Amino acid sequence: MFAKRTDFEQGPIRPPSEANSLLLRLTRNCPWNRCLFCPVYKGEKFSRRGLEEIKEDIEAIERAADVIKNISVSNGFGGAVNRQVAAQVQSQHPELFQVAFWLFHGGENVFLQDGDSLLLPVDQLVEILELLTKKFPSIKRITTYARSRTLLRRSVEDFVRLREAGLNRIHVGLESGNDEVLEYMQKGVTRSQHIEAGKKVKTAGLSLSEYVILGLGGKNKWREHALDSAKALNAINPDFIRVRTLAVPASSPLYEKVQNGEFELMADDDIVREEKMFIENLQGIESSFYSDHILNLLEDVNGKLPDDKQKMLEIIEHYLSLPAVERERFCLGRRTGYYRTIDDMQDESLSSVVERNYKQLQDKGISVDQYIKKMMLRFI
Numbered sequence: 129m130f131a132k133r134t135d136f137e138q139g140p141i142r143p144p145s146e147a148n149s150l151l152l153r154l155t156r157n158c159p160w161n162r163c164l165f166c167p168v169y170k171g172e173k174f175s176r177r178g179l180e181e182i183k184e185d186i187e188a189i190e191r192a193a194d195v196i197k198n199i200s201v202s203n204g205f206g207g208a209v210n211r212q213v214a215a216q217v218q219s220q221h222p223e224l225f226q227v228a229f230w231l232f233h234g235g236e237n238v239f240l241q242d243g244d245s246l247l248l249p250v251d252q253l254v255e256i257l258e259l260l261t262k263k264f265p266s267i268k269r270i271t272t273y274a275r276s277r278t279l280l281r282r283s284v285e286d287f288v289r290l291r292e293a294g295l296n297r298i299h300v301g302l303e304s305g306n307d308e309v310l311e312y313m314q315k316g317v318t319r320s321q322h323i324e325a326g327k328k329v330k331t332a333g334l335s336l337s338e339y340v341i342l343g344l345g346g347k348n349k350w351r352e353h354a355l356d357s358a359k360a361l362n363a364i365n366p367d368f369i370r371v372r373t374l375a376v377p378a379s380s381p382l383y384e385k386v387q388n389g390e391f392e393l394m395a396d397d398d399i400v401r402e403e404k405m406f407i408e409n410l411q412g413i414e415s416s417f418y419s420d421h422i423l424n425l426l427e428d429v430n431g432k433l434p435d436d437k438q439k440m441l442e443i444i445e446h447y448l449s450l451p452a453v454e455r456e457r458f459c460l461g462r463r464t465g466y467y468r469t470i471d472d473m474q475d476e477s478l479s480s481v482v483e484r485n486y487k488q489l490q491d492k493g494i495s496v497d498q499y500i501k502k503m504m505l506r507f508i
């Protein structure tokens with residue numbers, strides 16, 4: 129129906145904070161692809177997309193945006209993409225919906241996919257960023273994932289060029305600050321490399337978001353994982369610290385090690401204790417802390433360090449002070465999607481459903497912890 133293409137390529141994942149962002153794919157999959165806990169690109173080959181191909185995608189997005197704006201004008205909305213326009217695009221031109229959804233959310237944020245896009249030559253990245261911001265003046269934030277090893281290959285001057293061309297933030301999977309955990313999980317990077325890479329990004333004036341996986345040390349290394357992750361982040365002082373809880377689907381290499389008993393998963397209560405130790409040891413930094421991943425048990429442990437540290441620890445202590453049976457009910461309610469926070473347990477309509485499910489598991493002799501581990505895999 130359209131003379132030139134309006135479709136463009138997208139990869140499989142983005143950070144939770146990029147839910148309303150336009151997803152533009154610069155590379156396919158992950159060049160490392162060995163992390164034991166990560167199922168995302170396993171079996172897929174890494175490739176860089178060509179500069180012309182990416183530029184054509186940006187032009188396709190621009191054409192899609194023009195079609196959507198014309199739909200808005202013909203409905204009397206003057207080019208604005210409101211709920212009604214977005215709904216019309218979804219029903220009549222579903223192939224344009226990604227762009228309509230982005231414009232509906234202001235057309236402000238862009239996330240560059242996939243796992244390690246800063247591997248592309250800096251000149252190419254600058255050209256892509258400049259084309260994006262020229263075509264879409266509404267853009268306020270452009271972010272990407274990057275591996276610390278890749279960041280180490282770039283100079284501060286490279287990052288400054290990228291920032292000046294429009295890149296705002298880099299998301300890095302720290303995962304752990306403990307070298308033994310990093311090595312066991314085959315992350316391919318050490319704590320000191322993570323620190324050096326993070327500091328470079330900060331020196332260049334880019335925003336930095338570091339991710340930690342709660343539970344990644346397993347039963348054997350949880351203390352070291354908590355303490356050394358805090359130590360690494362204290363040295364980096366990233367703008368954002370984001371946590372997500374380990375879940376192990378059969379498609380990740382860690383699954384086999386869990387099955388044969390080599391790696392012991394932690395129960396929810398123990399992960400909360402680990403999180404407490406981790407937060408207690410975050411010191412001298414001004415990062416914003418987020419638990420904005422559906423896999424986290426306590427999603428309201430959020431705040432700006434250092435001011436909100438006590439408030440965050442109080443939420444954890446509140447959970448740990450509940451009687452064991454209440455904690456188990458909360459975990460079940462949270463993992464089955466009925467509860468979001470501990471206060472939701474006061475809601476009788478929600479707690480009666482959770483109670484019914486709890487009794488059913490007891491009657492069938494199923495452990496809540498085992499059931500929860502299965503439920504968590506739905507969110508990967």
Ligand code: SF4
Pocket residue numbers: 158159160161162163166167168169243275301315
């Ligand atoms: S570097 Fe990131 S994307 Fe690649 S395997 Fe590790 S966790 Fe997965």
